Amino acid sequence: MAEAQATRRKRANGVESRQRILDATVEIAGERGYEGTSIAAVSAKCGLPASSIYWHFKDKDDLIAAVIERSFETWLAAVGLPGEESGTPLERVVTMAGNVARSLVAAPEFLRLGLMLALERRPTEPQGRTVFLQVRGIAVQKITAVFGELLPELDERVVHTLTTYAVAGADGLFVQREINGDAVDLVAMFELHARLVYEAAVRMAAEDGSGRGAVG
């Protein structure tokens, strides 16, 4: 067991090849989008022939979907476990937002490629788009859970609105950074966003039951 994996040196090391292919694909797909990702370009970048790519993946669609899946896991690892943040609820929310921002700076491929796929509207939807929307849905549910936990008196509909707004802010700020580069301090903007959303949620919770759900 000590040398079970090390014996495969030169060839037939499919695991590493699979990673090399995914590495090359995530780079090219993040640059050029779905259609712009050609098998030949991936092959040139990872140094493996096209036949190897088609041995590891069923077709191009499957390759892109696998890229989305792996980049999501990479991003999840970068976010880290929520941990037991200390302090006031506001401080904890701000800390969580900062962590998400840092993870998006460290591993932006997932959201960049995912948003590119999400904005497309093909007649036959690529599998990668479906995968992205699924894992994105998981993240949305987690945010919803945070709202329900921190402010249990909030109406379900209000929680949905707040979640939509929180996710939209994250997406939009990420896009801003992709466009303007390092000029955008993503961590600071995420923390600001968290503060504004949290304060709005607190006000909505206080107003709840008085007949109106609007803020202001």
Added chain:
Amino acid sequence: MAEAQATRRKRANGVESRQRILDATVEIAGERGYEGTSIAAVSAKCGLPASSIYWHFKDKDDLIAAVIERSFETWLAAVGLPGEESGTPLERVVTMAGNVARSLVAAPEFLRLGLMLALERRPTEPQGRTVFLQVRGIAVQKITAVFGELLPELDERVVHTLTTYAVAGADGLFVQREINGDAVDLVAMFELHARLVYEAAVRMAAEDGSGRGAVG
């Protein structure tokens, strides 16, 4: 003037053909992105041969750029002139946000295609991406001007932060609607966004000079 335009009935009406080509292109490009927009597909959709497309436009890049430009003008027309909204500054800001939201629902092609191009990072940047970022810069400057006009005591750096945040919210909410469809009430979300940003701006203006720029 009764038959000035009607004389050109069957052929050689290049103006309408150009519009037909642009109509077909904006539809396909909004579905499939830059690389996915093939001349053959545009030709099939608009009913004109490829040679006509290349008579009206230099190449594919020029065609996409022209689409961006025209869809921007269409969107600007949908937004309408700012007009002299009445009421409090908050009410005016909320009204403006609602108008922008309605225009994005009526003419989403501009922002959808623009964001798709903006997220791409090709070695050689498409002309359409440059055009989008330019006209987007115009819109950003207008928002900056609104902040400076409504709250002149705000620091320039704070205005920049608020503008970034406001635009990010708009982008993100638009993306949410593109993903979730009519389940997202874009007008309501934009109005909520406007309220939160405006209130944050007012608080920042009040805190300005007291040493800290943070909110909360």
Added chain:
DNA sequence: CTCCAATTGTAGCGGTCGATACGACAATGG
């Protein structure tokens, strides 16, 4: 009617696309 310019139609160029067939070869189990 003749001529010109604008526009469309037909045909095809070289190149790249996604995908496959098939053999070479390394490692493993027997």
Added chain:
DNA sequence: CCATTGTCGTATCGACCGCTACAATTGGAG
């Protein structure tokens, strides 16, 4: 040592890509 299995290299396939050449057709100007 041999057969099997997993993986890579070579060589292609037909389809489609962006793009162009060039003739045909049209409407308007003279």
